[in-house]
Amino acid sequence: MRREGRSNGVRRGAARGRAGVRPWRGQRERPGGGRAWGGCPGAPALDGPEPVRAQAPASPGAAALPGKRDPQRTAFLLRKQWSLYSVTPLYRFCEARLRDYGRQLGAFIAAERQKGLAVEVGVELDVKVAVSCLPDLKGSEQDQAALLLQLSTRSPTSKKNSEDKVVWLGWFCCVAGDELSENLPEDFTCLPLFLVHGAERYTAIVGGWFQKTFDCYFRRLTISPLSLSWMAAMWAGCKEDKATSAMELLFSVPCLPQPLDISYAIHAEDAKALWDTVQKTPGEITQEEVDVFMDCLYSHFHRHFKIYLSATKLVKVSTAIASAHSDGIVKFFQSQYLTGVLMLLTELAISQIQ
Amino acid sequence: MDETVAEYIRRTVLKIPRDEIKTMLQKWGFLSEAQLQNINFHQIKENISQEVVQLCEENCADIKQAAVLDIIYNHIYQNKRMWSVYQMNKKGEETEIFDLTDFKKKIKRQLRTALKNVTINFREYEDNAIWIRVAWGTPYTKPNQYKTSYAVYHSQTPYVFISASVFRSNLPLLCQALVVATSYQDIREMELRGHSLSSLKDIVFRRYSQNFQTHCPRPLQERNVAPENVDLRIIRENKTEKEKIERVNWEVFGHGPQPKLEFAQYKLETTFRSDPKMHILDKKEPFRCMVKFSSPNLLESLKSLAPAGMADAPLSPLLTCIPHKARNYFKIRDKKDLLPGGFTSP
Secondary structure, eight states: OOOOOOOOOOOOSGGGTOOOOOGGGTTOOOSSSOEEEESSTTOOOOOSSSOOOSOOOSSTTOOSOSSOOOHHHHGGGTTOOEEEEEEOOEETOOGGGHHHHHHHHHHHHHHHHHTTOSOOTTOOOEEEEEEEEETTSBSSTTSOOEEEEEEEEEOTTSOTTOOOEEEEEEEEEBSSOHHHHTTOOTTEEOOOEEEEEEOHHHHHHHHHHHHHHHOOOEEEOOOOHHHHHHHHHHHHTSOOSSOOOOEEEEEEETTSSSOEEEEEEEOHHHHHHHHHHHOSSTTEEEHHHHHHHHHHHHHHHHHHHOBOGGGSEEEEEEOSSEEEETTTEEEEOOGGGHHHHHHHHHHHHHHHHO | OOHHHHHHHHHHHHHSOGGGHHHHHHHHOOSOHHHHHTSOTTSOHHHHHHHHHHHHHHTTOOHHHHHHHHHHHHHHTGGGSOEEEEEEEOSSOOOOOOOHHHHHHHHHHHHHHHOSSEEEEEEEETTTEEEEEEEEOBTTBOOOTTSEEEEEEETTSSEEEEEOOSOGGGHHHHHHHHHHHHTOSEEEEEEEEESOHHHHHHHHTTOSOOOOTTOOOOOHHHHOOSOOOOOTTOOOTTHHHHHHHHHHHHHHHOSSOOOOOOEEEEEEEEEOOOOGGGOOOOOSSEEEEEEEEEOTTHHHHHHTTTTTTSBOSSOOHHHHTHHHHTOSEEEEEEOSSSOTTOEEOO
């Protein structure tokens, strides 16, 4: 029986342009080379000295996790705009006490409303809190299961059996976050990525309660142009069956007398064809390959317009798989790649924490 | 007074910024000066509009007067609308004397024959601009005053500027009416769109400052008003290069302010060519892209790219040709003949 290895497609190092070695990682850094990120999200990278792990899974993004993954259960996460935060490890969080936490959080929100915060003008609504687990969103067994929080209200005028209206959604997750989780002391839970959809006033309250209860710290997660170009290269290479939307890159030049935005959209097939000629080994991406890919796009643009896109700021990448904005806003479009993208975002969250 | 008319006037007044309401009502001229004196223009807009509606009631306003107020509003706030430019052409060289009354009659006749329920209003402005307001209905419903199209025709030119509304299906009807009423042969939409109506006019009427080849710009040293830094230890290393870029930029863009456009869109269907050493994507098929530039003032923004170091000077003719070619939508394909690096835009 073949043992399923961890689909840990993530390797840190000089690849991502950061010079320093993180203190608690010891000597895992590899000098030069810069292998990082599995090919299509979810595929493991091939290392030098370490033995080759599991094969790249057939379905990209389906990390090697026992049990079936049901896309229906996570379908509600798609096509919504999520704001990203990095979260430091939670102290003394207990998965068995979810209902307790839900009650406590509900009481906290009610108390804040009494104080006059989180109140919609003229509307007195009871906010219900539902806390649950999303076991499908894991990179490996070592990852903590994703935690979903749902705030809903019911209008006092509506009928008894009517549905509650969901006003706010937030979820914590950790996909292939071993780098952080394996070095944590006992009482800490690693859920470094937080995604939220809904009113800011609720986010502030929920965040405040978590910070108070679990001694953690939330911070907006921004995405650098370097990371965005990685996403562009990775997502351009993913195989798509049906005709899909273009790969769109958005560049911003704010510091001119009149600010300028440049949208550069490439037909999905042509972008993939370009990436396929750049990528040398399937299942593996290097920094050089990403650079070549982006340089090709820049030079094609320069040939036409004489403008150096490399001098501008890449602020958004949008493909059929997902879109990401440098302000830390993402949208997921496809279930099968969800875990892969989360793996990337978990990595970014962990870097921001450390 | 019809309730719909009252409501329409009320809503139109609410759109106007409070400080502008009195001036606009005076321009409208429907309420007497005495009536205007009685309105308190310092109260909240809700109340002002109510008072205006009451006075209009006294004067028995109908939809025609209300439409005129709407034209005045849209003329002053013309930049809120998106305008497309249309060009008409005629076969022969005969120029006919333009008769305004005849023109209006023909427009009305054309539109009313095709569609029973329309409201049509005209207003003339300086520089021969005729503003035409059309509110569209259907064979079974009254015209919707909130979904209007505007056409601005300059009688001494073949150009019409149209701001269509939601009912784009009525555009062909409007275009046909214009062709018939002006005795032109046909009309076509130019690939030029923007919010600033005056800038669109500047572009098609060639009113922006052109760069004349014979014009020699004054040397940069004279233009430089700010006192030079007296500290001799500071040397600007690439002074000549900077001056060269500035000069080339000025030659290409001209000296005056640029007409105001908000975007330019390029559909690229050229083949991908990179450094031959890299053997990247040597395909014959085109590398399909869509590039869109947006800015509050696009041409000024593009003009500042080379001096900022983000572009070569001169900038690509694909961008600098926008005012000359009077278009901001392009389809670019490879030149089929000799020059490998050239482009044509059909």
